[in-house]
Amino acid sequence: xxxxxxxxxxxxxxxxxxxxxxxxxxxxxxxxxxxxxxxxxxxxxxxxxxxxxxxxxxxxxxxxxxxxxxxxxxxxxxxxxxxxxxxxxxxxxxxxxxxxxxxxxxxxxxxxxxxx
Amino acid sequence: xxxxxxxxxxxxxxxxxxxxxxxxxxxxxxxxxxxxxxxxxxxxxxxxxxxxxxxxxxxxxxxxxxxxxxxxxxxxxxxxxxxxxxxxxxxxxxxxxxxxxxxxxxxxxxxxxxxxxxxxxxxxxxxxxxxxxxxxxxxxxxxxxxxxxxxxxxxxxxxxxxxxxxxxxxxxxxxxxxxxxxxxxxxxxxxxxxxxxxxxxxxxxxxxxxxxxxxxxxxxxxxxxxxxxxxxxxxxxxxxxxxxxxxxxxxxxxxxxxxxxxxxxxxxxxxxxxxxxxxxxxxxxxxxxxxxxxxxxxxxxxxxxxxxxxxxxxx
Numbered sequence: 507x508x509x510x511x512x513x514x515x516x517x518x519x520x521x522x523x524x525x526x527x528x529x530x531x532x533x534x535x536x537x538x539x540x541x542x543x544x545x546x547x548x549x550x551x552x553x554x555x556x557x558x559x560x561x562x563x564x565x566x567x568x569x570x571x572x573x574x575x576x577x578x579x580x581x582x583x584x585x586x587x588x589x590x591x592x593x594x595x596x597x598x599x600x601x602x603x604x605x606x607x608x609x610x611x612x613x614x615x616x617x618x619x620x621x622x
Numbered sequence: 623x624x625x626x627x628x629x630x631x632x633x634x635x636x637x638x639x640x641x642x643x644x645x646x647x648x649x650x651x652x653x654x655x656x657x658x659x660x661x662x663x664x665x666x667x668x669x670x671x672x673x674x675x676x677x678x679x680x681x682x683x684x685x686x687x688x689x690x691x692x693x694x695x696x697x698x699x700x701x702x703x704x705x706x707x708x709x710x711x712x713x714x715x716x717x718x719x720x721x722x723x724x725x726x727x728x729x730x731x732x733x734x735x736x737x738x739x740x741x742x743x744x745x746x747x748x749x750x751x752x753x754x755x756x757x758x759x760x761x762x763x764x765x766x767x768x769x770x771x772x773x774x775x776x777x778x779x780x781x782x783x784x785x786x787x788x789x790x791x792x793x794x795x796x797x798x799x800x801x802x803x804x805x806x807x808x809x810x811x812x813x814x815x816x817x818x819x820x821x822x823x824x825x826x827x828x829x830x831x832x833x834x835x836x837x838x839x840x841x842x843x844x845x846x847x848x849x850x851x852x853x854x855x856x857x858x859x860x861x862x863x864x865x866x867x868x869x870x871x872x873x874x875x876x877x878x879x880x881x882x883x884x885x886x887x888x889x890x891x892x893x894x895x896x897x898x899x900x901x902x903x904x905x906x907x908x909x910x911x912x913x914x915x916x917x918x919x920x921x922x923x924x925x926x927x928x929x930x931x932x933x934x935x936x937x
Contacts, residue, residue, distance in 0.1 A: 569636035
């Protein structure tokens, strides 16, 4: 079953946003929008099992907005591939959450386990 | 050598505005802060110093990208400062800076400063508790909990490094600077106490691969567990990300609550750490989570008994 996240136009271009599809009072995943492209990732640093990345609600990116950063220990991730390019989990990767958006502009989680 | 503990940690950061917001909300007092950075002080004058990553006044960065650029220790007197300069000058460069402090590198590449300590007397009472059978901690009609209580970080307590050779790193501090090892995790970490304090540790070194070298966390002491829980709850309410806590450590007995931060390491609130003198014999335990926490709470959004759970909370 796919899970609704939001409408595409609710995501600011070049920004990230956390979501809590399972209602656990934590952001289980986050999405990054760049132009018309939106990628989703589990909010879990590969360095420490389940460690959340942001330092504040929706603060998942570097100051220049070009990388994803874990503000636990400073790991830097490629914004396209999710691969860690600097820091404690060098070479490891964020876990992708497969997204799809329909013709009406609604954004959904396609992978069923993403809400865990 | 009469080293009291860390006076200041200096960071070179990417997002100065975010750091100003974070450390102000954490409870430190901004001193001389502008858009290029500044100082954030605890009650006793110990501090976090923020500057832009490319600021030429900072020591050179480590190759790993850690934002910590310098750890500045406070010492009790000028004799200690001279003794450190003499000792470290035997095998490395010791710079004398215009402000009278000295600067040198430890054996793993962390830049250290030493200065006559800035620490002022702390005029804030510690948390007082009432317990049956003991004299009252608080006089009658003095309340223990207030929703609007002001809790300020009192003093910079300790800093924790990831290091590729913790045994070698620990030897530098014990053999060259007179620190004592109070407890250790087998082959994984050493808790270190300088000679000028009884605090369980002001430095903790954790063994990691070389590419992780840098700062893991730092913390300021608060007045007690209530302050840790109340300050941490306020950070959560402002949208900051809790990482671990609140809970209580085994080694050191200190209460803890860790948060992610825009300086790329965890920032902790802590309180009520054990004191040890030189009659203490270091304990040793394997490095695993059960050895580092007596108990742990996890934050949940507000819940009160009697009513239904808040919408979206139940699983």
